[in-house]
Amino acid sequence: MSTGGVPIDLVLRKPRPARPELVVLCDVSGSVAGFSHFTLLLVDALRQQFSRVRVFAFIDTTDEVTHLFGPDADLAVAIQRITREAGVYTRDGHSDYGNAFVSFTEQFHNVLSPRSSLLVLGDGRTNYRDPATDVLAHMVTASRHAHWLNPEPKHLWNSGDSAVSRYQEVITMHECRSAKQLAAVIDQLLPV
Structure with missing residues (x-):
């Protein structure tokens, strides 16, 4: 009994937070193509910050493009x-967020988990089709964090065929038109 019968106070190191998994769901239709390309380049640069990065693209249906x-x-x-090669559209080539969310959950139902951060990239313009907010809500609930980056100026949200107000009911949406705005959102996805 080297401590004379006095219990020892163990001092343990604080556990390091686990690096999250990142799941990127990206609208690659013509209206947001430039923004999508920029964001995918940044996400690729941030790979080392996440334990795993999976990238999915869509126009009216979703396909995994991580291997690219x-x-x-x-x-x-x-x-x-x-x-050219991914199965991102099956209909007329116009955005259909609702169908894209449904196809994502049907084909890739095990992707989202309490360790994953979901990042949706797009303008939320549904071409007046069903936005499937219930499906998006399920995706958000299945994830640890969920954020939506919208490249449109806020004053254009909810105009025309935009379903932004309905999506904002279930996911945190950010106007993201610059590298500074994008960095602020990515900062929220990384462990402290």
């Missing part, structure tokens, strides 16, 4: 290949 963004991939070529 491997460590040695030419990102410009990968982005071009999405619209």
